Amino acid sequence: MKEIEALLKKFFGYTSFRPLQANIIKRILDKKDSLVLMPTGGGKSICFQLPAIYLPGTAVVISPLIALMKDQVEGLLSNGIPAAALNSSMPDAERQRIKQLCMQGKVKLLYISPEGLMGEVDWLLPRMDISLIAIDEAHCISQWGHDFRPEYTQLAVLKERFPKVPIVALTATADKITRLDILNQLKLNDPQTFISSFDRPNLSLTVKRGFSKKEKIASIVHFINARKQQSGIVYCMKRSDTEELAEALNSYGIKAIAYHAGLAPARREKAQDDYINDRFDVVCATVAFGMGIDKSNVRWVIHYNMPGSIENYYQEIGRAGRDGLPSDTLLFYSLGDLVLLRRFVEESGQSDITSEKLERMKRYCETDVCRRRILLSYFGEEAEHDCGNCDVCKNPPQRFDGTILVQKALSAVVRTGERVGIQMLIDILRGSFRQEIRQHGYDQLKTYGAGRDLSYKEWKEYVYQMLQLGYAEVDYAAGRTLKVTPLGSKVLYGELKAQLATWNEDENTDNYSDKGSRGTRETKKKFKASPIRPIDSDSIEESLLDSLRQLRKQLAERESMPAYIIFSDQSLQDMVEKKPVTLDEFSEIIGVGQIKLDKYGKVFVSLIRFVLKLPKLNF
Numbered sequence: 001m002k003e004i005e006a007l008l009k010k011f012f013g014y015t016s017f018r019p020l021q022a023n024i025i026k027r028i029l030d031k032k033d034s035l036v037l038m039p040t041g042g043g044k045s046i047c048f049q050l051p052a053i054y055l056p057g058t059a060v061v062i063s064p065l066i067a068l069m070k071d072q073v074e075g076l077l078s079n080g081i082p083a084a085a086l087n088s089s090m091p092d093a094e095r096q097r098i099k100q101l102c103m104q105g106k107v108k109l110l111y112i113s114p115e116g117l118m119g120e121v122d123w124l125l126p127r128m129d130i131s132l133i134a135i136d137e138a139h140c141i142s143q144w145g146h147d148f149r150p151e152y153t154q155l156a157v158l159k160e161r162f163p164k165v166p167i168v169a170l171t172a173t174a175d176k177i178t179r180l181d182i183l184n185q186l187k188l189n190d191p192q193t194f195i196s197s198f199d200r201p202n203l204s205l206t207v208k209r210g211f212s213k214k215e216k217i218a219s220i221v222h223f224i225n226a227r228k229q230q231s232g233i234v235y236c237m238k239r240s241d242t243e244e245l246a247e248a249l250n251s252y253g254i255k256a257i258a259y260h261a262g263l264a265p266a267r268r269e270k271a272q273d274d275y276i277n278d279r280f281d282v283v284c285a286t287v288a289f290g291m292g293i294d295k296s297n298v299r300w301v302i303h304y305n306m307p308g309s310i311e312n313y314y315q316e317i318g319r320a321g322r323d324g325l326p327s328d329t330l331l332f333y334s335l336g337d338l339v340l341l342r343r344f345v346e347e348s349g350q351s352d353i354t355s356e357k358l359e360r361m362k363r364y365c366e367t368d369v370c371r372r373r374i375l376l377s378y379f380g381e382e383a384e385h386d387c388g389n390c391d392v393c394k395n396p397p398q399r400f401d402g403t404i405l406v407q408k409a410l411s412a413v414v415r416t417g418e419r420v421g422i423q424m425l426i427d428i429l430r431g432s433f434r435q436e437i438r439q440h441g442y443d444q445l446k447t448y449g450a451g452r453d454l455s456y457k458e459w460k461e462y463v464y465q466m467l468q469l470g471y472a473e474v475d476y477a478a479g480r481t482l483k484v485t486p487l488g489s490k491v492l493y494g495e496l497k498a499q500l501a502t503w504n505e506d507e508n509t510d511n512y513s514d515k516g517s518r519g520t521r522e523t524k525k526k527f528k529a530s531p532i533r534p535i536d537s538d539s540i541e542e543s544l545l546d547s548l549r550q551l552r553k554q555l556a557e558r559e560s561m562p563a564y565i566i567f568s569d570q571s572l573q574d575m576v577e578k579k580p581v582t583l584d585e586f587s588e589i590i591g592v593g594q595i596k597l598d599k600y601g602k603v604f605v606s607l608i609r610f611v612l613k614l615p616k617l618n619f
């Protein structure tokens with residue numbers, strides 16, 4: 001394993017393995033089969049890439065998406081590892097050339113789609129010296145998973161045809177049925193399953209509820225402005241929302257682009273490419289976006305609407321912070337979303353499982369215990385303590401006796417004959433002069449105006465709490481009107497006291513961490529190999545980070561590569577921290593392997609010296 005560790009440093013610039021990586025690699029080197037479950041960003045790729053480098057022959061990597069293959073191959077090549085992808089969109093001559101290289105053993109990793117693989121099982125594969133087979137996104141094999149791909153079900157043939165070659169199947173989807181399905185279908189030989197913790201402590205978790213569209217947009221603008229030049233994704237349920245939101249953000253000077261499956265392919269590809277290459281900071285997308293995108297420097301993910309299940313939510317927020325640096329996630333939740341999602345569930349025909357999943361998601365949004373605990377327990381892990389990095393941990397709920405407040409609200413509900421929704425209820429309580437109120441004679445009710453002391457938003461929050469506590473429920477079938485439950489009646493008639501959690505409007509306008517704000521000035525320039533001008537800042541760290549970003553961007557544009565392939569955010573941060581001023585010191589930076597040291601060492605060291613006002617070195 002010493003040798004393997006040396007390769008980890010040499011090719012990837014990392015000094016130690018993450019939990020399980022070494023065990024999985026050892027298992028592959030022992031020629032045995034395994035199933036690897038790791039969250040997105042957990043570091044699955046290294047588990048097969050390192051053995052592929054170490055073992056003689058070529059590793060075959062099955063991957064469902066061309067974009068994903070391309071990204072991985074680029075990453076490997078940039079670290080000096082001979083890798084290639086075979087896919088149907090390539091010109092024939094190029095395919096032939098790659099096949100030749102494979103047969104000559106000149107490629108260490110060959111990425112191929114499952115369809116492509118089936119076409120080569122009898123021709124190319126037997127002519128190659130296969131070191132190992134890696135099946136990425138292995139959950140695609142299962143109908144129970146969320147990305148079922150029929151082509152994956154044919155992969156059982158691999159074990160039959162190449163019984164001696166170790167197979168490693170990898171996925172970030174954890175549920176039990178899918179797991180068993182993968183093992184069975186692939187016919188793995190005495191497989192060992194590795195399950196790494198699904199915890200992603202670097203992701204902060206925040207949920208906000210009951211925001212109107214306008215409030216959501218204002219909140220998003222504020223959030224993004226506190227994170228200038230950082231990459232982020234806003235997930236929307238509806239296609240039209242992605243476009244509308246991108247436009248709204250543009251009007252605030254934010255570089256945002258829309259992405260959804262309804263765009264013409266060329267436009268979609270361009271949007272993706274622009275985002276990956278940091279030409280746009282923000283993408284407003286449906287869930288069609290993200291699978292197969294390895295961009296490691298996504299710093300935040302916002303859910304404009306509530307997702308339909310915790311699996312989906314976790315996968316989507318998992319696209320932030322793959323490099324392990326602190327990243328923020330924010331979810332907006334409203335009853336409107338819930339109504340829409342419930343309708344989808346009814347139309348799906350699989351209502352049992354899906355509605356249970358939706359219910360769990362809703363409970364996550366409404367919880368007042370540590371959110372990470374809920375997530376981990378959902379994935380079958382126990383968390384021993386509160387995380388300290390979710391909104392509940394940061395602002396623990398303070399309770400007060402809210403009996404009178406609940407009584408006011410429920411009594412108004414009863415007096416209207418249970419015929420009003422949340423908005424109308426609040427307007428009645430606050431004594432609004434809306435015409436409808438007079439039309440229905442609600443201004444004659446005893447409770448009219450009885451809640452003037454609270455703001456609209458406060459009332460909304462407390463009504464949500466009443467729903468959550470089971471004092472009232474929403475009748476979705478009857479125009480979302482409110483009904484008092486038997487438990488609610490007990491509070492209403494004084495048999496039961498109601499404890500509510502204090503809600504403070506100021507705290508809730510922005511309670512996620514705002515520390516992420518870096519590089520405070522607009523420094524983006526059109527590509528020219530122009531001299532880098534550090535921004536003028538009192539903090540040397542800030543100007544250094546900004547200069548390093550500029551250099552990375554120039555190099556990326558020159559090489560037509562995404563910036564994060566040149567160096568991850570984590571590497572830049574490490575440079576800011578360690579301030580390497582010699583090549584030797586630079587080689588100690590996270591993510592700096594031999595190739596990157598040779599290729600970029602001098603320019604980066606020169607730049608760092610320049611920013612630190614040290615004399616030039618003659619390399």
Ligand code: ADP
Binds near residue numbers: 294322
């Ligand atoms: P996954 O495929 O599980 O989603 P990746 O393999 O893309 O995750 O890894 C996520 C990030 O973590 C990448 O930037 C990768 O280079 C980095 N990484 C993986 N293993 C290590 C390690 N041992 N030390 C430091 N960084 C690592």
Ligand code: ZN
Binds near residue numbers: 370388
């Ligand atoms: Zn927490």
